[in-house]
Amino acid sequence: MxxxxxxxxxxxxxxxxxxxxxxxxxxxxxxxxTGPRRTVxxxxxxxxxxxxxxxxxxxxxxxxxxxxxxATIFRTxxxxxxxxxxxxxxxxxxxxAYVACRPSHHHHVVCTSCGRSxxxxxxxxxxxxxxxxxxxxxxxxxxxxxxxxxxxACQEGxxx
Numbered sequence: 001m002x003x004x005x006x007x008x009x010x011x012x013x014x015x016x017x018x019x020x021x022x023x024x025x026x027x028x029x030x031x032x033x034t035g036p037r038r039t040v041x042x043x044x045x046x047x048x049x050x051x052x053x054x055x056x057x058x059x060x061x062x063x064x065x066x067x068x069x070x071a072t073i074f075r076t077x078x079x080x081x082x083x084x085x086x087x088x089x090x091x092x093x094x095x096x097a098y099v100a101c102r103p104s105h106h107h108h109v110v111c112t113s114c115g116r117s118x119x120x121x122x123x124x125x126x127x128x129x130x131x132x133x134x135x136x137x138x139x140x141x142x143x144x145x146x147x148x149x150x151x152x153a154c155q156e157g158x159x160x
Contacts, residue, residue, distance in 0.1 A: 080098075
């Protein structure tokens with residue numbers, strides 16, 4: 001573990017971290033599903049809804065006795081990110097991590113206690129973006145938003 005990511009969390013998030021969905025997404029993106037890529041996809045899927053770093057996946061592989069190179073993990077994460085299968089998020093401490101997610105435009109809410117994350121849409125954010133455009137004169141082409149706090153399970157368990 002890297003210290004900024006927790007062990008894999010368990011939760012159902014519409015199967016976003018399901019190995020079959022991740023593998024199908026790779027194939028849909030016309031990326032060969034090689035043995036090493038399949039291994040990385042399985043490691044990502046095992047993380048469930050928790051965010052993770054490349055170092056976390058390397059540690060997970062070692063714990064399972066899987067021999068896979070660091071470069072393979074980094075290259076595969078780059079491929080998964082460019083295909084919209086995982087997304088890189090910035091953490092409040094300045095580090096970055098990854099989450100398995102859907103390829104459509106969305107944002108993330110991340111639990112600062114357990115690392116669980118959830119995709120959220122930006123339907124209501126559109127109004128704020130339009131107000132910012134009017135106030136600044138900018139035409140905004142893109143945005144990214146990550147929200148941090150305590151998930152319902154951690155709040156209920158008194159961990160936040």
